[in-house]
Amino acid sequence: MRADATRPIGVFDSGVGGLTVVRALMERLPLESIVYFGDTARVPYGVKSVATIEHFTGQITDFLLQQDVKMLIVACNTMAAVAAHVVAERAGGIPVINVIEAGAQAAVAASPAGRIGVIGTPTTINSNAYAVRMHALDSGVRVYSQACPLFVPLVEEGWLEHPVTRMTAQEYLRPVLAEEVDSLVLGCTHYPLLKPLLRDVVGEGVRLIDSAVTTAELAARCLHAEGLAHVGRRPASYRYVVTDVPLRFQTIGERFLGRSLGLVERIDW
């Protein structure tokens, strides 16, 4: 396959959450076109088995490769945690970025004392993928993980600053904060929307690592290194493909993206 820099980046997620990564990509790489795939008929992945997630991940990878993308971004922490190998095996040499790799690199690079907290869905946390990756980058870091299964539904309910969300965050984060972490990785693409509330709960002394921002940064470095960055004048185009009727995706998605989504396509699997 020829390394044509005008081709789009393929970004995928189990649902709407990966749009926080798209938003960060739009800001960091405004010339790049994007095809986004959200598996809204089968969301959420965070509570499904590894075998099921591997199967779904393979299907989505094949679909995006058919769209002739130049890079694949796994914007779903759950897929990155348990099925990154499925994407790599099928990608046929195009670069693959994932949110866990990006978040782990950024956390290890930024942590002053090497005491890092990670929050995510039960599947992401149980996979131990962040801790494994961070230990591979720096065997001296200490990683404290906490599953926060209610954060996704709270974000989707729109209770971003609600007292219920604050109380839930205080309960989930208590054991992590007791370990005196200096950084906290937001290991789920829904969590950037909770950043103001989490900032309050963890206090100013803890850095928040936003895996959407760190993924866009890693994608930018990778595109430049591979000579795949788009430098022409053609305006970027954005496509959104989902597996269920797009109404709910549209409503919630615009909150995630911070702008209008335009046309959302549905495919029938």
Place this chain on the structure above:
Amino acid sequence: MRADATRPIGVFDSGVGGLTVVRALMERLPLESIVYFGDTARVPYGVKSVATIEHFTGQITDFLLQQDVKMLIVACNTMAAVAAHVVAERAGGIPVINVIEAGAQAAVAASPAGRIGVIGTPTTINSNAYAVRMHALDSGVRVYSQACPLFVPLVEEGWLEHPVTRMTAQEYLRPVLAEEVDSLVLGCTHYPLLKPLLRDVVGEGVRLIDSAVTTAELAARCLHAEGLAHVGRRPASYRYVVTDVPLRFQTIGERFLGRSLGLVERIDW
């Protein structure tokens, strides 16, 4: 098909929630065998589109008919709300019971002042199925509905008596209670686990209509009316079939069922 009373009852749900109906059936009809189907690979249905839910409902109905069931119970409010016609069309004459029909009948029969609240998932509430059915039974009742999207994740987190759950319930129920309802239909099979907390929040003056209990009651009446009740001495047998690996189903399911689940089978779709 012969009306063989020894055949099992087929009960189905999008996941684990329908086990509250199984529990009520075990208590009300201890001689009846049950095949339970939980679509755990594709749960939750409550946020999916009608077309997707219809498609999934048809698949599950066909599977249970292949198990030679004598009655079908739609134990998922979301499927009952938007896809009851799919089950009825395929059932080929065997009786079909659904949680909405059961809950609506019980609520209308029990309501002293005809002011009835209904809580459920967004899809159930948006379908307006309870209100339509209750108005058909008694055009004089007033129905006040409220979607409670956080209740399912809170129950699955096990926060059945948690302050976060109480605060969430107070917020969701405020507008319904302001209408001075005399009854509240728990229009989701997860909600019976919140009964003690909801009892506190709504106060003693409001009757809670538990759709698991009312469904078991309606099933018992229907089996007797059709001559399908099992009267032999053979002990009841219970089968549980799910679409994802059963670990999480087993863990959460035993809380819903109030007893050990035994063997759970997985089928691969």
